[in-house]
Amino acid sequence: EKNGFDHFMLKEIFEQPNALQKTMTGRFDEESNKVDFQELDWTADKVNNWNKIYIVACGTAYHAGLIGQNAIEELTRIPVSVEIASEFRYRRPIIDENTLVIVVSQSGETADTLAALRQSQKVGAEVLGITNVVGSSIAREADNVILTMAGPEIAVASTKAYTTQVLSFYLLGAYVAQMKEMISDEYREQLVKGIQAIPSQIEEGLEHTKGLQWYAESIKDSKSVFFLGRGLDHAVALEGSLKLKEISYIHSEAYAAGELKHGTLALIEEGTPVIALATQDEVYEKMLGNIEEVKARGAQVMGVATEGNMKIYQYVDETCYIPATLSLLTPLLSVVPLQIISYYTALALGKDIDKPRNLAKSVTVE
Numbered sequence: 562e563k564n565g566f567d568h569f570m571l572k573e574i575f576e577q578p579n580a581l582q583k584t585m586t587g588r589f590d591e592e593s594n595k596v597d598f599q600e601l602d603w604t605a606d607k608v609n610n611w612n613k614i615y616i617v618a619c620g621t622a623y624h625a626g627l628i629g630q631n632a633i634e635e636l637t638r639i640p641v642s643v644e645i646a647s648e649f650r651y652r653r654p655i656i657d658e659n660t661l662v663i664v665v666s667q668s669g670e671t672a673d674t675l676a677a678l679r680q681s682q683k684v685g686a687e688v689l690g691i692t693n694v695v696g697s698s699i700a701r702e703a704d705n706v707i708l709t710m711a712g713p714e715i716a717v718a719s720t721k722a723y724t725t726q727v728l729s730f731y732l733l734g735a736y737v738a739q740m741k742e743m744i745s746d747e748y749r750e751q752l753v754k755g756i757q758a759i760p761s762q763i764e765e766g767l768e769h770t771k772g773l774q775w776y777a778e779s780i781k782d783s784k785s786v787f788f789l790g791r792g793l794d795h796a797v798a799l800e801g802s803l804k805l806k807e808i809s810y811i812h813s814e815a816y817a818a819g820e821l822k823h824g825t826l827a828l829i830e831e832g833t834p835v836i837a838l839a840t841q842d843e844v845y846e847k848m849l850g851n852i853e854e855v856k857a858r859g860a861q862v863m864g865v866a867t868e869g870n871m872k873i874y875q876y877v878d879e880t881c882y883i884p885a886t887l888s889l890l891t892p893l894l895s896v897v898p899l900q901i902i903s904y905y906t907a908l909a910l911g912k913d914i915d916k917p918r919n920l921a922k923s924v925t926v927e
């Protein structure tokens with residue numbers, strides 16, 4: 562059932578184009594090109610009353626939430642906070658009937674996330690669940706549900722569940738923006754076209770993984786690996802770092818690149834691998850500056866950039882290019898090489914990739 566792949570994780574990485582296609586199927590009205598969420602029972606009145614959105618989740622789903630925060634704020638201008646469920650549930654978050662709480666969970670059974678859902682409903686907030694499992698506790702208890710349609714995810718390390726959650730957020734952001742009449746037809750068209758191109762762009766990227774395998778083998782004996790980025794790239798860096806540590810057991814950290822000089826730079830030594838994401842046009846030059854800072858301390862830098870961004874060549878030791886897309890959509894493309902790098906690093910180290918030590922696929926206890 563691994564379909565010729567050595568591990569479920571690799572199979573699931575390669576399933577992403579298909580999974581994303583499923584996530585978006587039926588979500589676009591063919592005539593108007595508008596995003597359609599027939600399963601949501603929201604009225605324009607309700608949506609217009611929301612003055613705050615919380616996204617609550619754990620682990621990789623939390624990382625998808627960070628992208629969701631960016632996308633929803635960008636598209637709707639509603640303030641969004643993202644919180645780790647185990648933190649959210651034990652403080653007194655300010656939520657009421659004018660708050661939308663979005664809980665994100667692949668399994669739909671994570672104890673802390675489920676508790677956050679119940680607490681939010683108790684104080685009258687509307688709860689939207691984004692989950693992959695039909696009939697899960699979150700799918701049953703949330704007021705509304707978006708199913709990510711990723712198909713079963715067996716590997717403990719989440720890959721296709723993450724990208725389908727991220728895509729769900731883009732669709733949701735566009736949908737709410739439409740309801741609030743805040744998105745121009747022109748931008749919506751660009752966004753929809755961009756989204757529709759993603760599956761084949763991922764496929765394209767997956768045809769060239771040899772270089773990444775070689776790179777993975779080169780970092781396998783490192784003490785520590787750093788992931789840097791700004792904005793959406795920082796959110797993707799967090800996910801890349803979690804993937805690497807959870808299956809290869811190599812220590813890794815993700816940093817907002819601008820934070821380096823506030824402490825982390827002290828950890829960079831001769832030969833320390835740094836994976837620097839530089840896909841965001843608005844902060845591209847700033848990222849190059851940060852790359853120079855780590856290079857000057859001896860780091861070995863792998864740059865992840867958008868095709869056509871040739872300048873980065875002069876700054877890094879190797880480059881991984883992702884296909885060009887809207888700045889907002891890059892996470893769907895840039896996370897894939899990071900998944901591949903962690904897979905091949907763990908493989909080179911002979912780790913139990915699909916079942917990393919100490920971890921469970923579904924965390925139903927606190």
Ligand code: F6R
Pocket residue numbers: 619620621622623665666667668669670671674717718719720803804807922923924
């Ligand atoms: C990491 C991973 C975990 C889960 C987290 C939440 O690869 O899979 O961090 O994302 O345990 O699980 P769900 O999404 O089922 O609530």
